[in-house]
Amino acid sequence: MPFGSIFHTFDQVLITGDVIHLTFKNNSLTRLGFKVLGIPHIGLRLRAKKIKKNLPLKMGRMLDAGFGTGVYSFVLANIVKKIEAIDIDKEKVDYVKKVSPFNNINFQRMDLTKLTFEDSCFDLIICSDVLELIKNDDVAFNELARVLSRGGTLIITVPYGSDRNKRYYKEYGHVRPGYTKRDIQDLCIENNLTIVKSEVYSYDTAEKTLAINYKYVNNKVLLGLLFYPLYITAIISELLHLGNPNGIFFKILKEK
DSSP: OOTTGGGGGOSEEEEEOSSOEEEEEOOHHHHHHHHHHOOOOHHHHHHHHHHHHTOOSOOSEEEEETOTTSHHHHHHTTTOSEEEEEESOHHHHHHHHHHOOOSSEEEEEOOTTSOOSOTTOEEEEEEESOGGGOTTHHHHHHHHHHHEEEEEEEEEEEEBOOHHHHHHGGGGTOSSSOBOHHHHHHHHHHTTEEEEEEEEEEEHHHHHHHHHHHHTTTOHHHHHHHHHHHHHHHHHHHHHTOSOEEEEEEEEEEOO
């Protein structure tokens, strides 16, 4: 099934991103769109490809740190025993609690810099495009490291410190333009974590397809018709490295 196809079962759907905030009632057309296409958000889908490919074998308890619309929790609920999903945005928390069909996901409002979980309690933490929104990102990272279990996996995506992000980051509500591998490496060293994989992604051509994707987000028919041609173009641009990267992915381990 395409990533995010579960949204076809929901009566109400919330789609958010840096410049997207769309809430609508599902109808027969939009349900079909989600079922066939999955969630029509190119940026999210590019990140999700990397995250899904790098999931660990052990996923007894997971933290979805800054869950947004809850899509990672919803998609992984059938293969993870227990998921704690947190976000600072009350509207998002209220939404996911209303629509979630899963009993093994606990959605709650929480500040990432002030986690109330015990030490070393999560086998997997996903924190996708969240740190750039937090003023005290080092405190948030320390908290993620604290609650990660020995042998656990922390998966992070953040904007790359590209020239493009330096120009536009304030328009997206980010508090910083992005990160380099050295930035995350320094945070890992402080917390006795090890980067086992890092990859840049979201090259300039992919960003152009994302801009078109955003442009038609309110036109559901055009969005559906254009999504896969745009998404395939974005994937090709990733394979060929067309332009400069604007995102960076990390798979991080906490040694046993």
